[in-house]
Structure formats: C-alpha cells, structure tokens
Amino acid sequence: MDQKQINDLLTKMTLEEKISQLLQLTANLHEGTEDQSQITGPMEEMGITGEMVRASGSVLGLSGAASIIALQQDYLKKSRLGIPLLFMADVVHGFKTIFPIPLAIGCSWDLELAEKSAEIAARESAVSGIHVTFAPMVDLVRDPRWGRVMETTGEDPYLNSLFARAFVRGYQGSELAEDNERLAACVKHFAAYGAAEGGRDYNTVDMSERQLREYYLPAYKAALDEGCEMVMASFNTVDGIPASGNEKLMRGILRDEWGFEGILISDWASIREMIAHGAAEDDCEAAYRAMRAGVDIEMMTPCYVQHLPQLIESGRIDESLIDEAVLRILQLKNKLGLFENPFRGADPEREREVLFCDEHRRAAYDLAVKSSVLLKNNSVLPLQPDSSIALIGPFADHEDILGWWSCVGAKEDAVQLGTAMRERVSGNLTTASGCGFDTMTAEQLEKALEAAREADVIVLALGEESTMSGEGGSRTDITLPEVQLELVKHLKKLGKPIAAVIFNGRPLDLHGVFDEADAVLEVWFPGSEGGAAIADLLIGRANPSGRLTMSFPHSAGQIPVYYNAFNTGRPMDPSKTGERYVSKYIDSPNEPLLPFGYGLSYTCFEYGGLHISGSEMTAEQHLTASVEVTNTGTRTGIETVQLYIRDITGEVVRPLRELKGFQRLELQPGETKMVEFSISEDMLRYHHSDLRFTSDPGSFQLFIGPNSRDTLQAAFKLI
Structure with missing residues (x-):
C-alpha cells in the first residue's frame, strides 16, 4: 500500500476501530474469547473484555509459525477492514538459539558478532511469525544491584551507543520491507530506567537534565539514528513524572527534538501504574496523560479503550492525537508488508530447519568464547588436558546457563560444562555439585572433597541461578551465596590449585572467591553453547579476549562505582593513605576491584x-x-x-x-x-x-x- 491508501484506510475506521489498534494484549488472552463467560480472573480484574481482545491491534508473547498463522487467519476473518495483527515478543539475546546475555555480549567488544547475533535472532523469530522484538535494551547502568543489568551492555554511553546501532542493524537489516527474515526493533526503556534508585526495579529515577542528556540519552538516540522503528517507555519517573505520561520527554525530546516518527509503546501496564505513582487519579486520567505524551500502544491495560472515547467527547483529547497514533501503527504494518502478506515470514516447514541449526549454534559458541572475561590467572589456566581434574560446584552439571529473557530457548538444549569437559579432557575428570545454589548437605560436601583430594586441579563452577537476576531480580547483597563461599573455604584447605568459573547476570562482589582462587573466569550466562565455549577456554583451545564493560566493586557499599566519574575538590592521594579529610572510605578503597575495560589473556x-x-x-x-x-x-x-x-x-x-x-x-x-x-x-x-x-x-x-x-x-x- 502507498501512503494515500494508508490515509484512506484511516478515514474509513470508526473511532472504536482506531482505539482498538492502540491496545496490545498477551496471546493467552485470545483463548476462549468467543465465550464471554470465560473472561474471568486477571482479565476481569484488568477490565478487559472478550470484545477488546478480539479487536486489539497487536499481540504479545505468541510464537510458533502455525499458531501465529492460525490466529492471524481467525482475526482477519472478523476484521471489517482487513487490518492484520502485529505480533511482538521479547527476543532479547536469541530466540531458540540463545546467545550470551547482553551484558556478556558487551564484554566481547565485538560489534560485528553482536550484529550477527541479532540477525540470527531475527531470522529465527521471523520464520516463527514474530514481527517486532522488544530489543535492544540500551539503558546505561552503574548499579549492579539492579536485576536488569544483565540486559544492558554496560556503564559507558559511547560503547552502549555502538552496540545499540549494531543490534538495530542486526534485527532490521537495510530493507525491512523486503526482507522477511528481519524484525522491527524496539529500543527500550525510554528513559534512564537503568538509574533506578538503590538498584531497585521500577524505582524512582531523579537526575538533572544535563546528566540525562550527557550519559543516559545517547544510546537511545543512536538506536533511532540507525532507523529503529519503535521505542518503549520506561516504568520509572523522569524528573518526577512517570515516563509513560511525560510530555517533555516523549513529545518534547523524542518527537519534536529528535524527529522520531515511529511507534511509542508503553511497558507492561505502565500507563495504569501512573495511578500508583501518584501522577493520575484513575484510569481516565492515566489515559489522558499517556495520550497527551504521545504513547501510541498501551500494553496490557484497557485505559485507552475504556476512556479515550469519553475524553474525545468531552473535548479533553482531540481525535487528531488518536489518528496520529493509529497512522504510525498502520505505517509499520505496511512497512512489514502485512497488508499484502499478513503471515509475512511465518513458515512451519522452514521453521523446523532454521531454529537451533548448526550455523546459529556456531555463532552462539563464538560469542560465548569472546564474551568470557579472564579476571585472574596465576598460571593455572589453561588446564593441561591430561591433568586429573575435579569439576565441582552447582554449575558443574547444570543446564541453567541461558539467563533471563531466553525467549523459547530450552535449558535442556544447553551444552552443560560437565558434558563438554568430559568430551575434551583426556585425563581423569570427576564432577560433584558440592552444594546447591543456596543449600549444602554433608553428603554433597564430602563427595566434593573426595573428588578434590584425588585431583591435580580443582575447577569450581559457581554463581547465581538465572532467577537471581533479570527483571524483578534486584539484590542488596551481590556476593556469591554463602554456601558457595563455604565450599570454596573447604576446598582451599586441600592446598590444590583452584580455577573458578563464575556464572552470573551482574557484576558481583567476588570476595571469598577472587582472593581464594588461583584463576577466575567470568562467563556470565553464556547461552546455548556455553558449556562448549567454557570448556575450550579452560583447556586452552580458545584464548580469553573479553573485557569488562562494567566495573566490579570491592563491595556493595561503593555502589555506584564506575570509571567515568568526576573528581572531587578533595581527591585522595594514594601515597597519603593516612589523610582523613579527603574523599575516601575508611574501610575500603575508592577504586573498584576490577575496572571498566579490564580482562586478561593467556598471552601478554x-x-x-x-x-x-x-x-x-x-x-x-x-x-x-x-x-x-x-x-x-x-x-x-x-x-x-x-x-x-x-x-x-x-x-x-x-x-x-x-x-x-x-x-x-x-x-x-x-x-x-x-x-x-x-x-x-x-x-x-x-x-x-x-x-x-x-x-x-x-x-x-x-x-x-x-x-x-x-x-x-x-x-x-x-x-
């Protein structure tokens, strides 16, 4: 369709049809909507009716070519004007083939491989019927207590901007309209979500506009300069106003100053959450503020569909604002070719060939190798293949290595470290858990000690389980779980060389392992091929090349600690440690344990x-x-x-x-x-x-x- 046809289509739409295009609901809500009596539970609590579901303009979270084709067909049969659905999903670091978490990808400093990972994620998603991914997340983060730090590429605005561009190129390609193997990208979370106070998810953000523009906005702008089609509003307040209702941020900076003409979508229920913030009295006021701010799509609350008609009737909202929002949605659907081919790249037969294919797994392996960071090495690594090795720890034989936001990736498909080591090591290899993630039994400990006593070298596979980071996974204590530190103490007493492998979704306070181990390899959540990549790094088939994109603190008490800080009027002179009235801690160094950009190699x-x-x-x-x-x-x-x-x-x-x-x-x-x-x-x-x-x-x-x-x-x- 050309622009005139899109404009003509808009003029044929009733107000109700227009507003329905502004509603996004999850796929499960489309089940059972023929029977109004089935609209119960969460749907009823949210005020969502079956009619709203049947008319909504986009769907969140459904995947699988056959399922999407079936839902699209059913929807179009009932659509008066034949306007197709948009299918969106959180494809953050892979679809079926899971790459390392974005924080790890940042540590590769490899923009080409980052772009390739997004291209592969797009290919797998598109053949499964997805049209839009809620990625990249480019929030600058200086606080590792925040659970969603795993989704960012780090603490530096310049580097984050480069990765933002790389991911957008990978997802969208150069010809989104003609390339059915690409997705529309949605940069998030606009703006400054990574600066939540105390590292607590969904919490307040308060900073000067100069600080916002200098450090937090550049990566979003970089994604848009690369052509990113969508923007997602953040949960947090910006200058005391929730982002979803922030006219200065959305209309002023995003639309007017930057010239963004694409779709702006709320995050999950964030329009209604303006009530809890204290920025709106009720759903009607929330709808008014969000529409005034320029939010086009409301995700998972019905403030728009329930209240925009009366807001227009009363004259508080001009219908032209609705038309602007709907036009942007229709234009993206048209750019994706959905009016001519509503199923786009969805293909059940090809889906079976493309998902988790060997080519994609090799790319996941390469990125897992390049994103791992060698933090310490007293000549213990690489291991000698004919050594007697005790592989001990909760990650020795564990499949929970994909990390949060692993889309349709299956843990059971992940290459476990123990499996990969057994395939590669010619000497004796014994594995033992030693403890769980946060529990230890006497039997577990004894088996670990027994294995360690017979070994030449101990490899400790420690870390966070995936639920300890990610959305809603904020922590005040970012040390390893106490039982894992106890395991380290027991094994240290044996006097054997120890190499620690750390699986995690954030920078950690590594005391209790960094000081005790002879070598420390940071592998993050490495994705589907993680075990193979780590095993090759441990035995020297691959040489570590990753470099940190977030500083590792000495302790949580230093946070925020980051490399590009300001000096003070009383800077500490390291040669004068006895001075009191300077900017310093009396119980800790000022500097991080490991600085931004840091990483070792097996060479010098x-x-x-x-x-x-x-x-x-x-x-x-x-x-x-x-x-x-x-x-x-x-x-x-x-x-x-x-x-x-x-x-x-x-x-x-x-x-x-x-x-x-x-x-x-x-x-x-x-x-x-x-x-x-x-x-x-x-x-x-x-x-x-x-x-x-x-x-x-x-x-x-x-x-x-x-x-x-x-x-x-x-x-x-x-x-």
Whole structure:
C-alpha cells in the first residue's frame, strides 16, 4: 500500500476501530474469547473484555509459525477492514538459539558478532511469525544491584551507543520491507530506567537534565539514528513524572527534538501504574496523560479503550492525537508488508530447519568464547588436558546457563560444562555439585572433597541461578551465596590449585572467591553453547579476549562505582593513605576491584611508543595518536586497545576519563602492531550548563591502554 491508501484506510475506521489498534494484549488472552463467560480472573480484574481482545491491534508473547498463522487467519476473518495483527515478543539475546546475555555480549567488544547475533535472532523469530522484538535494551547502568543489568551492555554511553546501532542493524537489516527474515526493533526503556534508585526495579529515577542528556540519552538516540522503528517507555519517573505520561520527554525530546516518527509503546501496564505513582487519579486520567505524551500502544491495560472515547467527547483529547497514533501503527504494518502478506515470514516447514541449526549454534559458541572475561590467572589456566581434574560446584552439571529473557530457548538444549569437559579432557575428570545454589548437605560436601583430594586441579563452577537476576531480580547483597563461599573455604584447605568459573547476570562482589582462587573466569550466562565455549577456554583451545564493560566493586557499599566519574575538590592521594579529610572510605578503597575495560589473556601484551602528532589541535585540524602493541607471550591473542580522553577544565566539570575509541587486534607471539586513533574536535564536546553540546578550548589528557586504569598518557590542547 502507498501512503494515500494508508490515509484512506484511516478515514474509513470508526473511532472504536482506531482505539482498538492502540491496545496490545498477551496471546493467552485470545483463548476462549468467543465465550464471554470465560473472561474471568486477571482479565476481569484488568477490565478487559472478550470484545477488546478480539479487536486489539497487536499481540504479545505468541510464537510458533502455525499458531501465529492460525490466529492471524481467525482475526482477519472478523476484521471489517482487513487490518492484520502485529505480533511482538521479547527476543532479547536469541530466540531458540540463545546467545550470551547482553551484558556478556558487551564484554566481547565485538560489534560485528553482536550484529550477527541479532540477525540470527531475527531470522529465527521471523520464520516463527514474530514481527517486532522488544530489543535492544540500551539503558546505561552503574548499579549492579539492579536485576536488569544483565540486559544492558554496560556503564559507558559511547560503547552502549555502538552496540545499540549494531543490534538495530542486526534485527532490521537495510530493507525491512523486503526482507522477511528481519524484525522491527524496539529500543527500550525510554528513559534512564537503568538509574533506578538503590538498584531497585521500577524505582524512582531523579537526575538533572544535563546528566540525562550527557550519559543516559545517547544510546537511545543512536538506536533511532540507525532507523529503529519503535521505542518503549520506561516504568520509572523522569524528573518526577512517570515516563509513560511525560510530555517533555516523549513529545518534547523524542518527537519534536529528535524527529522520531515511529511507534511509542508503553511497558507492561505502565500507563495504569501512573495511578500508583501518584501522577493520575484513575484510569481516565492515566489515559489522558499517556495520550497527551504521545504513547501510541498501551500494553496490557484497557485505559485507552475504556476512556479515550469519553475524553474525545468531552473535548479533553482531540481525535487528531488518536489518528496520529493509529497512522504510525498502520505505517509499520505496511512497512512489514502485512497488508499484502499478513503471515509475512511465518513458515512451519522452514521453521523446523532454521531454529537451533548448526550455523546459529556456531555463532552462539563464538560469542560465548569472546564474551568470557579472564579476571585472574596465576598460571593455572589453561588446564593441561591430561591433568586429573575435579569439576565441582552447582554449575558443574547444570543446564541453567541461558539467563533471563531466553525467549523459547530450552535449558535442556544447553551444552552443560560437565558434558563438554568430559568430551575434551583426556585425563581423569570427576564432577560433584558440592552444594546447591543456596543449600549444602554433608553428603554433597564430602563427595566434593573426595573428588578434590584425588585431583591435580580443582575447577569450581559457581554463581547465581538465572532467577537471581533479570527483571524483578534486584539484590542488596551481590556476593556469591554463602554456601558457595563455604565450599570454596573447604576446598582451599586441600592446598590444590583452584580455577573458578563464575556464572552470573551482574557484576558481583567476588570476595571469598577472587582472593581464594588461583584463576577466575567470568562467563556470565553464556547461552546455548556455553558449556562448549567454557570448556575450550579452560583447556586452552580458545584464548580469553573479553573485557569488562562494567566495573566490579570491592563491595556493595561503593555502589555506584564506575570509571567515568568526576573528581572531587578533595581527591585522595594514594601515597597519603593516612589523610582523613579527603574523599575516601575508611574501610575500603575508592577504586573498584576490577575496572571498566579490564580482562586478561593467556598471552601478554606490552604497550610502548605512545606518540601524538602535535601538541595543539583546532576544530578543523585533527590529531593522530599512535601506540605500539606487542604480544610478548607464546600464544596468539586478541587485545582490545582502548582510547580515553580527559578534559582538564570545563564550564561543567568533566569525568576523569571517557572512552572515545577502541580497536581489537589479533597478534601472533612476538608480533608488534602500530595502532592509530584520530582525535577530532567533536570527540571533545559535552553538554554545558545551558545544555549546549559543544567543546571548550583548553588542555586535555589522552590515555591509551588495555583498560581504563592501566594506561599510557599524553597531553594536547584545543585552541
């Protein structure tokens, strides 16, 4: 259909038909709607009727080509104007083939592989009938207590923006209208959801507009600049106003300033939740505020369908706002080709061929290898394949490695670590749980000790079970469960080398394992091929190359702790530890245990010869910074060379350093490569107190190194 036909279709719609397009309900609510007596329980409590379900414009959470085709056919038979349904789902880090969680994907620093993971997720979803994914989540997060930290790519706005673009490219491709193997992407959660106070899900967010624009908005804007079709409003307040009813945020910034013309959807029931926030008296007021803010689709509450007609009749809402919202929905349905082919890519036969195929599993394996981060190694890793190994811990033989938001991925399909190790190790391998995730029996402990006594080396597979992170999974204590730390203590007494493998959905306080183990490998929730990837890393078939995209705290008491912080008027001098009246803790270091960008390898890299092409630059004339990187070890390895810049003096104080570029390079043993970065004036811009985005003349420091802490440095001026 062309735009004129879309406009003509809109004019033929009744008000009720228009408003029905604004309602999204879950697939299970479409069952039994022929019989009005079946509308009971949660549906009744939400005020949802069978007629609403039959008329709603989009469906959440249904998958499977046959099921979607059947529902679409049934729906179209009853649609007066033949307007098809949109099918949406949370395809966050894979559909059937599950990739590592997004936080892990960020730690790969591999944008091409991240894009490929989204492309594969889209292919599997599209053939199963899905049209839209609620991804990527690009919320910047500085608080690992928040359960949904597992969905982000980290604490840095620059890196998050690059990954946002990569994921959108992967999901949508370049020709969404013609490519039935792609999905429309929906960036979330707009805005600043990752800054919830106390790391508590759904909690208040309160920050200055300058802070919002400087750190939290860039990744959303990057996704939209890449062509992302949809935006999801966040649960939280922004400047005291719930996002779903925030006109300044949605109409002012998103629509007017950024020019976004796509669909804005609420998060689950977030329009009605304005009542609990204290921003709306009832459903009618919530509908009024959300529509005024420009929210097009209401997910899982009936405020719009129940109250927009009377709001229009009373003159509080102009019907033109409804028309705008419906037009955006019709345009996306048209872009997806649903009017001509309402089943789009859904194909039951091809679905069986595509889902969880070997090609997709190989990509999941590659990403699991590249996202794992070696945090510590006292020459224990890689293991010798002919060693006698005791694999101990709750993850030794456990399938719970997919992580939260694993869509239709099946835990039983995941490659377990124990299984993969038995296939690869030629020496004796004994496995024992030692404990559960949060319980331990005497029998479990004794079996673990028995296995460990007979082994040359102990591999400890520890961590969080998947329900300990994800949505609603906020924690105040981010150490490993106490029984797992007790297990470490018992095994440490045997005097055997210990390599710990940590499965988790967030940065942890690793005390009790980091200080006790000889090696620590962070593997996150690694996805369907996780066991195979980890086993190959442990025995040295693969070399760790991941780098942290969130700082690991010494303790939860430091949170928020992040690399790009401001200095204070009384900074601590590390050489003067006895000073009291400086900005410091008396019981902990200021710095994180492990900094942003950190990660080890089975080889070693040496940096030298930092050179900058001049001491001054202008807006027109760039500088070039170069450094020599040498692989001084005996194995081929990948190094992520990172560029940071500090603006020494600003109209608004600037962070101690900010990531401005990086390059991943593979080096053979003894090989040296020159790495160059171009420094341009636009890299020096920031939001001033009046929100102007510009740079200031003055002095700058430049840092290049393997992480945000261990760097070489040089100086230059902008004139």
